Amino acid sequence: MNKSLNDCTIAGPFQHAAAPFAATVFSLFYQFSTLGLKIASSGDQAADEMFSFAFKTPHTAPVNCVVTGWGGCNHAGMATENMIQAACGLMSVHGRSSGKIQSLGLPYVSTVTAALALQGGIAAALGQLRGLALSHSHVSMSAAALLSAAQYIADATVVTPAENLPPAEARHSTAPPFVSADGVIFEFETLHADPWLRFWMQLGISAALAGKGWTAFLLRYAKAVAPIPGELISALAKLTYLQISELCADSGLSICRVRTIAERVDNEQFKSEWLKGPWTFDFAASCQDMPLKPASDSLPLSGLTVIESCRRIQGPLAGHLLALLGADVIRIEPPGGDPLRGMPPVSQGCSVRFDALNRFKAIREIDIKSSVGQEEITELARHADVFLHNWAPGKAAQLNLDYSDLIRVNPALVYAYAAGWATDGDAHVRSPAMPGTDFMVQAYSGVAQKISQACGTQGGTLFTILDVLGGVIAAQGITAALLNRQLSRAGARVTSSLLSAATVLCSGDFQNRHRFFDIAVPAKSLLNQVFGTKQGKIAIDCYDSDAVQRLIDALSLAMHPKQENFQQRLSEILQSKTAVEWVGILLQADVPAAIVVENLSNLHSDSRLQSNLELGSYTKVTSPWSFQ
Amino acid sequence: MSITVIIPTILRPLTNEQKRIDMEGAKVSEIIDHMEQQYPGIKEKLVAGESAHRFINIYVNDNDIRFQDGLATNLRDGDIVTILPAVAGG
Numbered sequence: 001m002n003k004s005l006n007d008c009t010i011a012g013p014f015q016h017a018a019a020p021f022a023a024t025v026f027s028l029f030y031q032f033s034t035l036g037l038k039i040a041s042s043g044d045q046a047a048d049e050m051f052s053f054a055f056k057t058p059h060t061a062p063v064n065c066v067v068t069g070w071g072g073c074n075h076a077g078m079a080t081e082n083m084i085q086a087a088c089g090l091m092s093v094h095g096r097s098s099g100k101i102q103s104l105g106l107p108y109v110s111t112v113t114a115a116l117a118l119q120g121g122i123a124a125a126l127g128q129l130r131g132l133a134l135s136h137s138h139v140s141m142s143a144a145a146l147l148s149a150a151q152y153i154a155d156a157t158v159v160t161p162a163e164n165l166p167p168a169e170a171r172h173s174t175a176p177p178f179v180s181a182d183g184v185i186f187e188f189e190t191l192h193a194d195p196w197l198r199f200w201m202q203l204g205i206s207a208a209l210a211g212k213g214w215t216a217f218l219l220r221y222a223k224a225v226a227p228i229p230g231e232l233i234s235a236l237a238k239l240t241y242l243q244i245s246e247l248c249a250d251s252g253l254s255i256c257r258v259r260t261i262a263e264r265v266d267n268e269q270f271k272s273e274w275l276k277g278p279w280t281f282d283f284a285a286s287c288q289d290m291p292l293k294p295a296s297d298s299l300p301l302s303g304l305t306v307i308e309s310c311r312r313i314q315g316p317l318a319g320h321l322l323a324l325l326g327a328d329v330i331r332i333e334p335p336g337g338d339p340l341r342g343m344p345p346v347s348q349g350c351s352v353r354f355d356a357l358n359r360f361k362a363i364r365e366i367d368i369k370s371s372v373g374q375e376e377i378t379e380l381a382r383h384a385d386v387f388l389h390n391w392a393p394g395k396a397a398q399l400n401l402d403y404s405d406l407i408r409v410n411p412a413l414v415y416a417y418a419a420g421w422a423t424d425g426d427a428h429v430r431s432p433a434m435p436g437t438d439f440m441v442q443a444y445s446g447v448a449q450k451i452s453q454a455c456g457t458q459g460g461t462l463f464t465i466l467d468v469l470g471g472v473i474a475a476q477g478i479t480a481a482l483l484n485r486q487l488s489r490a491g492a493r494v495t496s497s498l499l500s501a502a503t504v505l506c507s508g509d510f511q512n513r514h515r516f517f518d519i520a521v522p523a524k525s526l527l528n529q530v531f532g533t534k535q536g537k538i539a540i541d542c543y544d545s546d547a548v549q550r551l552i553d554a555l556s557l558a559m560h561p562k563q564e565n566f567q568q569r570l571s572e573i574l575q576s577k578t579a580v581e582w583v584g585i586l587l588q589a590d591v592p593a594a595i596v597v598e599n600l601s602n603l604h605s606d607s608r609l610q611s612n613l614e615l616g617s618y619t620k621v622t623s624p625w626s627f628q
Numbered sequence: 629m630s631i632t633v634i635i636p637t638i639l640r641p642l643t644n645e646q647k648r649i650d651m652e653g654a655k656v657s658e659i660i661d662h663m664e665q666q667y668p669g670i671k672e673k674l675v676a677g678e679s680a681h682r683f684i685n686i687y688v689n690d691n692d693i694r695f696q697d698g699l700a701t702n703l704r705d706g707d708i709v710t711i712l713p714a715v716a717g718g
Contacts, residue, residue: 160637192682193694211695218685218714339683342638342713349638351713 012053034277055121105454127300261446299326315390317471536579
C-alpha cells in the first residue's frame with residue numbers, strides 16, 4: 001500500500017491559483033494526490049502574491065500553509081518561476097556549461113517549493129500531535145531556490161582563498177552530453193579514473209589527454225562546467241553509438257542515451273510509477289504500545305533522532321532538511337571522517353560545500369563493513385526514529401542493515417532509502433553498472449531532453465537539480481511516514497529515488513498525456529527570456545497575453561508580438577537602460593522581470609533574499625520554513 | 629631536484645599551516661616519503677597501498693598522476709606537485 005496519509009485532508013483553491021503559483025499548485029496537487037490525501041477544492045479566488053492551503057489530520061487542528069514568492073517579513077512583490085531562477089542565481093549556475101545564462105526551462109523552483117510547502121504542513125501537524133501549538137507554516141519560492149543552490153552559494157562566497165582544480169580551457173561547446181557519429185546524444189558516468197582511461201586509450205587518445213578530460217569531467221559536480229578537450233569529442237563523433245557502447249562495456253564506463261520524455265510517458269511501467277507517486281511506502285504492523293515522544297523545543301521534529309549513512313548530495317540534503325525541522329541527526333562517517341570534508345574550498349577546517357549540507361549533524365565514525373560497526377549501527381537504530389541511507393542497490397542486505405534487520409530491533413523505525421533508480425526494492429533497478437547519479441538520471445528520465453529543447457542545448461544541466469529535488473522528496477516521504485507513525489502506531493520503509501524525483505518534475509508531461517488528475521497543466525510562459533541591457537541582464541517572464549501587452553505598453557513598442565522583428569526590437573530597446581532601471585520600470589507596469597544574478601556572492605544584496613541567507617566564513621542558506 | 633608541493637587547506641595542520649613546501653625527490657612517491665619524514669602523518673592521508681587515495685587527486689604541473697605513472701611518476705627540477713581532495717556529487 002502506498003497511501004500513507006489517506007485519513008488526512010487538504011483544502012484550498014487549487015483550481016484558481018494565480019498564474020505565478022500555477023506550477024507550484026499543480027505539483028502540490030500531484031504530490032498530495034499520490035500521498036492519498038482527501039482533497040477539498042474551494043471555489044475561492046486565490047490572491048496574486050501568495051497561495052495558501054490547509055492541511056488537517058483527524059486528530060489535529062488545520063495547519064495553514066502559506067506559499068509566497070519572496071521570503072522576508074512582508075513577502076511582498078510579484079514573483080514567477082523564471083524571476084526567481086534569475087534572482088537566486090539558478091540561471092547563472094545552469095548557464096555556466098553552455099556559456100548562455102538562461103532559464104532551466106522547467107518548473108523547477110515551483111516543484112521544489114510545492115514539496116517543501118507540503119512537507120511543512122505535514123511536519124506542523126506532526127508537531128501538534130507531539131505537543132506543539134503550530135497552526136501556520138510558511139515557505140517561499142525564493143527560499144526553495146536558494147536551498148537548491150546552497151552548495152554553489154557556499155562555494156562562491158567562501159572568504160578563504162579558492163582552491164580549484166587545474167584550469168581547463170573553457171570551451172562551452174564541448175561540455176557533455178556527447179554525440180556519436182549516428183547522431184545519438186548520450187552521457188557517460190564513472191566514479192573512478194581507471195575506466196575513463198581504459199575507454200579513451202581504446203580510442204587512441206593519449207593518457208595525458210584523457211587525464212585532461214578527466215579533470216574537466218570532475219568539474220561537473222563542483223562547478224557545473226565540464227570543458228572536455230575537443231580531441232575527445234571528435235574521437236567520439238567518428239563512432240556509432242553501438243560501437244561506443246561496446247567500448248564502454250569493455251572498459252567499465254557507464255553510458256546512457258538521452259531519452260525523450262515521450263518515451264517515458266508512453267511507457268506503461270513509467271505511467272504506473274507516475275500514478276503511484278515518488279515514494280514507495282511499506283508499513284510495518286501496528287504496535288499500540290509504541291511510546292510517543294513529545295517535541296523537545298519549538299520545531300516540529302525536535303526530540304526525534306535520525307541516523308544517516310549517506311554520501312554526496314541527495315541523502316545528506318534529506319538529513320539536512322530533517323535537521324532544519326528540529327530532528328537530531330547523527331551522521332555515520334567512515335573512520336577518519338568523510339573524505340568529502342576536504343573537498344575544496346575549505347573554511348575553518350571543513351569543505352564549505354560539505355558543511356552546507358551537514359553542519360547541524362552530530363558525527364559518529366563507524367566502519368560499516370565490520371561486524372562490530374554493523375552492531376553499533378543496529379544499536380543506534382534500536383533507539384532512533386529514522387534510519388536513512390543512500391547505499392548502492394543490494395548493499396544494505398550485505399551489511400545486515402536492511403529494513404528487515406532493523407525493523408526487528410525497532411518496529412517503530414522509519415527506514416528510508418534515498419536511491420538512484422529504484423523506488424520499490426530491487427525489482428526495477430536498471431542496471432547495477434549504471435550509477436544512479438544526477439546526470440545519468442537526467443539523461444534517462446527525459447529531464448535532459450526537456451532542458452535541451454527549452455534551452456537550445458544538447459542535453460541537461462550540470463546544475464545538480466535532481467540530487468536536490470531527490471533530497472527534498474526523500475525528506476518529504478520520511479516526514480509523511482513519521483506522521484503516519486504518530487497516527488497509526490506503525491513504522492515504515494520509505495523509498496524514493498532520483499528517478500522518482502525526475503518523474504515529479506515531469507508530472508505535467510504525464511498529465512498532458514494521461515489526464516488522470518483533476519487539475520489542468522499550467523500553460524507555458526508566452527515570453528520567457530534573458531536580455532542584455534546597458535549594464536547587466538534581465539529576465540522577463542510574461543506568463544500570459546495580458547502580461548505581454550503590459551510589456552509592450554511599458555516599452556512603447558507599438559508592435560504585435562507575432563511580428564517578425566518583435567524580438568529584435570525588444571532586444572534593442574532593452575539595451576538603452578541598465579537592468580536596474582528596466583526592472584524598476586517593468587515591475588511598476590506589473591510586468592514580471594528580475595535582474596539576473598550572475599555572481600552568487602551578490603545574492604545577499606537583494607533584501608528579498610536576506611532572511612534566507614546568513615553571512616559568515618561563507619554564506620549559509622537558512623531553513624526554508626517558518627512555523628507559528 | 630627541487631619540487632614545489634602545494635598543500636590543500638585540509639592538510640595544512642600537518643604542515644605547520646604552510647601552503648607551499650619545497651621538497652627533494654625524483655618521483656612522486658619519493659616526495660611523499662620525504663614529506664612524511666618532515667610532517668609525520670601526511671602519507672596516510674595521501675596513499676593507500678601502492679596508489680593515491682581514491683579521494684585525493686595529485687597533479688604534476690596540472691597533469692593528474694593517475695594518467696601518468698601514478699606514484700612512480702617522474703619529476704623534473706622545478707616541477708609543481710599539487711594535492712587536491714576530490715570533488716564529488718550524485
